[in-house]
Amino acid sequence: MQWKGIGAAPGYAIGPAFLLLEEKIEVQKRTIPQAEIEREVKRFSDHTSLAIEELEALRESTRQKMGEKQAEIFSAHILLLQDPEFIGAIEAKIRTEAVNAEAALQEVADSFIALFDSMDDEYMRERAADIRDIRNRLLRKLTGAKTASLDDFNEPVILLAHDLTPSDTAQLDRSKVSAFATDIGGRTSHSAIMARSMDIPAVVGLKEITANVKPGDILILDGSEGLVYVNPSPDLVAAYKAKAERESAQKVLLQQLKDEPSVTADGARVELVANIGNPQDAVLAKEYGAEGVGLYRTEFLYMGRSALPTEDEQFQAYKAVAETFGGTQPVVIRTLDIGGDKELPYLNLPKEMNPFLGYRAIRLCLDRTEMFKTQLRAILRASAFGNIKMMYPMISSLHELRQANQLLAEVKEELAREGIAYNPTMEVGIMIEIPSAAMIADQLVKEVDFFSIGTNDLIQYTIAVDRMNEKISHLYQPFHPAVLRLIQHVIQAAHSAGKWVGMCGEMAGNLTAIPLLLGMGLDEFSMSASSILRARHLVKQLDKGRMKEIARHVMTLDSSEAIVAYLQEHVMDKL
Ligand code: PEP
Ligand code: MG
Numbered sequence: 001m002q003w004k005g006i007g008a009a010p011g012y013a014i015g016p017a018f019l020l021l022e023e024k025i026e027v028q029k030r031t032i033p034q035a036e037i038e039r040e041v042k043r044f045s046d047h048t049s050l051a052i053e054e055l056e057a058l059r060e061s062t063r064q065k066m067g068e069k070q071a072e073i074f075s076a077h078i079l080l081l082q083d084p085e086f087i088g089a090i091e092a093k094i095r096t097e098a099v100n101a102e103a104a105l106q107e108v109a110d111s112f113i114a115l116f117d118s119m120d121d122e123y124m125r126e127r128a129a130d131i132r133d134i135r136n137r138l139l140r141k142l143t144g145a146k147t148a149s150l151d152d153f154n155e156p157v158i159l160l161a162h163d164l165t166p167s168d169t170a171q172l173d174r175s176k177v178s179a180f181a182t183d184i185g186g187r188t189s190h191s192a193i194m195a196r197s198m199d200i201p202a203v204v205g206l207k208e209i210t211a212n213v214k215p216g217d218i219l220i221l222d223g224s225e226g227l228v229y230v231n232p233s234p235d236l237v238a239a240y241k242a243k244a245e246r247e248s249a250q251k252v253l254l255q256q257l258k259d260e261p262s263v264t265a266d267g268a269r270v271e272l273v274a275n276i277g278n279p280q281d282a283v284l285a286k287e288y289g290a291e292g293v294g295l296y297r298t299e300f301l302y303m304g305r306s307a308l309p310t311e312d313e314q315f316q317a318y319k320a321v322a323e324t325f326g327g328t329q330p331v332v333i334r335t336l337d338i339g340g341d342k343e344l345p346y347l348n349l350p351k352e353m354n355p356f357l358g359y360r361a362i363r364l365c366l367d368r369t370e371m372f373k374t375q376l377r378a379i380l381r382a383s384a385f386g387n388i389k390m391m392y393p394m395i396s397s398l399h400e401l402r403q404a405n406q407l408l409a410e411v412k413e414e415l416a417r418e419g420i421a422y423n424p425t426m427e428v429g430i431m432i433e434i435p436s437a438a439m440i441a442d443q444l445v446k447e448v449d450f451f452s453i454g455t456n457d458l459i460q461y462t463i464a465v466d467r468m469n470e471k472i473s474h475l476y477q478p479f480h481p482a483v484l485r486l487i488q489h490v491i492q493a494a495h496s497a498g499k500w501v502g503m504c505g506e507m508a509g510n511l512t513a514i515p516l517l518l519g520m521g522l523d524e525f526s527m528s529a530s531s532i533l534r535a536r537h538l539v540k541q542l543d544k545g546r547m548k549e550i551a552r553h554v555m556t557l558d559s560s561e562a563i564v565a566y567l568q569e570h571v572m573d574k575l
Contacts, residue, residue: 003206005181006473007226008192010530011201012244013179014237017217017230018157019210020164025139029103037098041091044101047141051134052081073306077134086112086131102142109135129345158219158228160210166190166342170277170304174200179221181228183210186476188456188467188506190341195223196509196528197274197281203228205470254533258289262536264518268544271524272532273330275504279320282331285529289536292329292387294452294526295504296321298375299338306346308371314378322386330387332452332502332526333379334431335372335404337361337393341468356460356467361394366403376411383423391429391452396436398443405447433457433505438486441493451494452526455505459483477560478507484516484563488555491521502526509535512564515542515571519551541575 032040059074080086086108093104109131116128156178161168163184169191172180177200185192185204195202201223213219213230220229220240229236262272273294274285278301282293301309301317309317322331338344339360352358365372379390392404408428415422432438433454441451455478460467462483465475477483487503494501502524507513509527514535517525525535550571557563 001212001230003181003203003209003212003228003230005203005206005209005226005228006185006187006192006470007223008185008187008189008202008204009195009198009200009528010224011179011199011247012223012240013156013158013201013219013221014240014244015156015158015178015219016153017213017215017219018153018159018177019213019215020159020161020168021210025136025143027102027106027139027143028100030100032094032098032100034098037095040101041094044090044094044105044142045087047101047138048081048087051137051141052078054137055081073130076130077137080127080130080134081138102139105135105138105142158221160213162210164191166194166300166303169194169198170300172198172200174198179203179223181206181209181219181221183207184468184470186467186470186473188460188476193275193456193506193528194277196506196530197277197284199284199530205473207470251533254537257533257536257540258287260289260536260540262291262539264539264542264544264547266543266545268518270518270522270539271330271502272535272539273332273502273524273526274529274532275526276321276529279317279324281529282321282324285532286324288529288532290529290532292325293321293331293333294502294508294524296331296333297337298334299336299342299344302336302338302344303342308346308374311374311378311381314375315381318379318382318388319385322382322388325386327386330389332389332391332429332504333382334391334393335362335375335379336365338364356457362392362400362404363394365392366400366407369407373407373411376408377415380408380411380415380422380426381420383426384421388423389427389429389450391431391450393431393454394433394457395430395444396434398440398447401430401444401447431504432490433461435462435486438490441490442496445493445497445499448499450499451490451501452524453487453490453501453503453505453508453522455483455487455503455507458486458505459507462486478510478513479560479563479567481555481558481560481563484555487517488520495521500524511535511538512567512572514538515547516551516554516567518542518544519547519549519554521548538575542571547571 055074055078059071063071090104090108093108094101112131113128116124156176159177159180161182163182179201181203183206192202192204201221203221203223203226206228217230220232262270271291273292274290275295276282276285276293277297301314318333325331339358340356382388395401427449429448429450429452431454432451437444456467459476459478463475463480465472467476491501500523503522504526508525509531554563554566557566
């Protein structure tokens, strides 16, 4: 059987399906005969000890793989399992109510969870999540509920999930998961973007695949075409193995372009840089031939943990990226862009009807100024160690830009007073990802050093098409004439003020868009690391003068379809 979704990250994988499903553990309440009560208490405490041993092992392996900070979460769980108030209450319930351990555990844990959940204190609310986790761990042990584990497989699996959050995606173990597929999501949802930067083939928006595939079914996942085949014929498997081999051969050829400059056939220079989410991505990006970083999504530093990162942790991460790029190649750090599909549970932000239009990114930072200033300090401190530039996300008006710059000036003053080094001329730019900002680019440009066009959001706001919604993904059109007009206006506004302009939305790595954007005058293209060499190969074959003519003609066309067809015929087919 064949499923068609949206190709989120190119590449092929063949392997068994692993379904990541929300588990519900059923608990039956039973009365225990008096004579067996002590045996039931012992059964509970034996399983508690086993859970502690399991958590200790998990803490150790997490410490080795991901560091002290991530391992701490397991220490908190161990402490809870040793807490006499919690464990004592469960044992008391078994004794006084003569009930089975599962039921006593569930009732006591649920009352603790309800209590902590109702508290105002952020720290206490996080404890509720910890109790939920250990409740489930203990219930699985007591009931013997078997949940599939990645360790049950000897070969890498293809992971299937209804949805994967960006932090789930970040934690995927590449040695165990060769590809993933989800029921929902679009090409520019953040898990899709991360799959591209992790170079893990992925298909999203498959609608109901998780309900129709059984664990262990053999799958072929084609991330380039957005296809998933379930239990394919041996012929198809052979054909895909051959495709995968051809692809790796092409990768080897492209590797030769790794250290070459990105220059067009007529000698025009552009910058091909990477979008990254953490310092490890930077190392990978460098290997893929990136000439720097055009977008460092710092929010990933804030995810998968239970409290805000400190100034020093942030400083270390930013400095590491600057140093990976030799202290000379540019690294554009974007300030925190939380909200939309990127959640931070510990900030306890209220649920919103329209999170993409809500309390997010710069709006949140201008409200929580202490948190924002900590990040600004860290970025400024790191700027003493490399070619760091900084930009604000989601700017919609000049007023917001001025407010952010005012805070930046305050932080600079504090650092100067404390005698802490930073680069006083660090370039500061903004993302252009809201149509209002694109429209007033000529006004904004006077107060920035550069623009970076964020087409992922710019497209969704311009056409009013949710970037996450697979049902309307056909309407999400980078080549919509309205989007192209906004892009053209932004580039012209920047250039007339003598400023540079880049693009860090996914469109910048789209092979059909690159010739057009080059003709429109874009200076910097920032994309998933795995797209860079292919983009360089393309740029080297293009003539910028000719692309200017192509762009001029494209701007006279009146539909996305006509524009794509024209670019195909007059550029792509001629290569
Ligand atoms: C964008 O909106 O184009 C962008 C690069 O930012 P993000 O994808 O993180 O929203
Ligand atoms: Mg954005």
